[in-house]
Amino acid sequence: MLSDAELMSVKDTVTKSMISTCSRSEAIDACLKCSQSAMQLLRRKKIRRDILMQYLAKKSVAISPGAEKVKLIKQIIDFWNKGSQSTSNNVSSSIALTSINQLSIQFTEWFYTSWNNLSTFQSEHFFPDCQLTLIHENNRRILGAYYVCDVLRSYVANKELRFCPNIQSNKVEESKHGLVLIQIHGTIHQRNTCIGIFDQSFGLVRDPNHSNNYLIKFCFLNMQTQQEQQQQQQQQILSINQSIPTYLVDMMQNYDQTIQHQIDSTDYIIEDPDDDNDNDEND
Incomplete structure (x- = not known):
């Protein structure tokens, strides 16, 4: 490698000694x-x-x-x-x-602010063939921007639910074709009370017809509320009450078999009430 003297000599040659320097750099x-x-x-x-x-x-x-x-x-x-x-x-x-x-x-902040307030929550933010899958309703599917938007609006307008995302837990991936997948988790609130949790995933794609902005192509929503959990517990209790445990059925069958065996193995005579009357007449 060049020594300091050699480097300065190269510098003087290149700059024709027009620039003075004090260090190698x-x-x-x-x-x-x-x-x-x-x-x-x-x-x-x-x-x-x-x-x-x-x-x-x-x-x-x-x-x-x-x-x-x-x-x-x-x-x-x-x-x-x-x-x-x-x-x-x-x-x-x-x-x-x-x-x-x-x-x-940015999407998370915009979407949930818009959804909770409904002021700017319009179907124009979804592709016309957008699909919504409600996992908590046995994977019920809604197709079409208008219907997807209407169903999501109903959670806020009719059920008075509010969704609070935990942005720090977001997961995001982008495919080589430009599809962006965002996974969001958070809590569900109703009348100042936290009533459950939710998981929601979005598929976003740029639309050249909308200034190359991202629109929602598909959405998955899964909700778990205290009311749903209580209903599930009640259904489990009802199902238990309606069906007799197998061990009780076995005990009852064994009991019946034992009693029947005792009856079959016993010698007994059935007295006819008329026999007493006959004896009285003979006397």
Whole structure:
């Protein structure tokens, strides 16, 4: 690698001694700014072939001992380009991940505010063929934006329910085709009382006919309320009361068999009431 003296000498050659520097980083920066390209900088005579080979070896890039300087320069530039592309891809992935996470938060805040207030909760936010699946109603399905919106509105307008999402527990994924799946969990409230929990999933797709905004393609909703749990418990109690446990049935059958056996094995005489009358007449 270049020593401090060699680096300063390269800097003076590249800048024609027009820029003074006090450190290696300043000298490198001056060389880059005053060079038209990386190829032009590395082709300088003061950037020797052995220095280029040392650099590639340090970066674990396979090299041929007899490679010419031009080939070594191309290998270095290719290495830099790959590193730049990898960094760019990582940044893009990070931006994409941040983007869909931000979408998840924004959508959740907007949807439940709109749903709970019903002021802006309209069917135009759903695709015309949107499908809603109500898991808590034996997977009942509703098809069509108007009907989906109407059913969801009824929970708030008719049953006076309010839904409070726990945004921190959101899960979001995006397919390579652009479908965004958001999973949301939260609590259900009614008249200032928390009465249950809910799980809801949305499939979002961009619509070019609506300024490329996201619309709801499908939705799954599962609700568990205290009232439903009590009804299930009552049904279980009723079912228990209506059916006799098997062990009681077995005991009753065994009892019947025992009594019948005793009757069959006993010698007895049935006295006819008329016999007494006959004896009295003979006397």
